Amino acid sequence: MKGTLLINLGSPESPTPKDVKPYLDEFLMDKYVIDVPFLLRALLVRGIILRKRPEDSAEAYSKIWWEEGSPLIVLSKRMFEKVKPQLGIPAALSMRYGNPDIYSGLKELADKGVTEVLLFPLYPHHAMSSTVTVLEKAEEVRKKHFPNMKFSSVPAFYNKPDYIQNLADSIKSSLATYDYDHLLFSYHGLPERHIRKTDITKSHCKIDGSCCNTLSPAHAFCYRHQCYETTKLVTEVLGIPKEKYSVTFQSRLAGDKWLEPYTDVEINKMPAKGIKKLAVVTPAFVADCLETLEEIAMRAKEEFEENGGEEFLAVPCLNDGDDWCKTVSNWINDWAK
CATH class of the missing domain: 3.40.50.1400 (Rossmann fold)
Structure with missing residues (x-):
């Protein structure tokens, strides 16, 4: 059975x-x-x-x-x-x-x-x-x-059409009444060595800004590539122009080189760049948790506002x-x- x-x-x-x-x-x-x-x-x-x-x-x-x-x-x-x-x-x-x-x-x-x-x-x-x-x-x-x-x-279902549509619909619903300046896709971070360790080719992943866009069997197990691919597919469905969104990585620990750019660093710089109304989505999680509810919806919101931001929206996960x-x-x- x-x-x-x-x-x-x-x-x-x-x-x-x-x-x-x-x-x-x-x-x-x-x-x-x-x-x-x-x-x-x-x-x-x-x-x-x-x-x-x-x-x-x-x-x-x-x-x-x-x-x-x-x-x-x-x-x-x-x-x-x-x-x-x-x-x-x-x-x-x-x-x-x-x-x-x-x-x-x-x-x-x-x-x-x-x-x-x-x-x-x-x-x-x-x-x-x-x-x-x-x-x-x-x-x-x-x-x-x-x-x-x-x-x-x-x-990994990062690029499955049903998942992409569910995620896009969820974001669209949350943004329906929110006139945002920028949409941030914040993914959970990883040490860069994890990316290299999961590279089945042992040579493709250089984390240099181009390898994630170059076709390779490594992509089936590359977290970084998959995060960027989810973002690309969702923004295509929603019709969001490239200048209106970006990708960052959160929850890093001290002592190692983690995936960049870092969510907290980038969010804190945004008000000075004219981004006063920010929406953040966290697609690495399908259920809201400490990393989305405390780290983003509370802590990141507080720091964004302390640095001159005016409005902050944490988009809920897919949940139930x-x-x-x-x-x-x-x-x-x-x-x-």
Whole structure:
């Protein structure tokens, strides 16, 4: 029997340092997130980062926490509850970090007699720290607990027409009554070395401004190319001229060269360039979370206004929109045929 497991990032159990710390430990100790040898990673994470970060992160989470819980978890569940009735096969929802974990999702499917699972990472763009770690963790769990299960997976859907149309419609709806000066596409950042590590040609990705526009097999796994391609396709659908939008990358950590330009740096410079009304969309996420609700809708908005900006609009993610839920269910049903 076929079934599907939808997998998103995850969240702490509560916005408190006590619950944030184990969540951050699981996340940051992932070799696909901080990709250095284990002992160095443990020194960085457990010896340095986790001494102060849980308190800071808990404060940020407390600003966005809903009565029902973590926005990412709540919105993922709402989306799942809309998708599930539209499917012809059993389905479960898991998170890569925290709960409900991947083991519980696969067990739920196994208990229903499922032997062939479509893994659906809820990330539009391929990256080591998102898609790869989800698939690797699922395989680890399968080998240990469900050796007779077979896996298929949904590849990055950054350029799929249905997704592009859903994203374009969502942006269009948000901008319908907002006379913006500029539309910023802010994607989650990555260390540049992650881009080079996922280059299957071992030679194409130079991050020089031209490689992302030069045809290559590397693009199937290149996060940077896929972000720019999503932006190009969406702006073509919406008819937005090139001078009216730009691409940046957010959420960088200190100590490494990350993808540029940086969202916070660029936003803070915009008012001086005459951009007084800014709209920001975050297509790397399909559900609103800490990075969209606190980092963009709160912190970036505050800094934009402090630097002379007048109006700031954070465009919501696709979340549990009916059209997006229909797209997800269609993809799963097409696989199950």
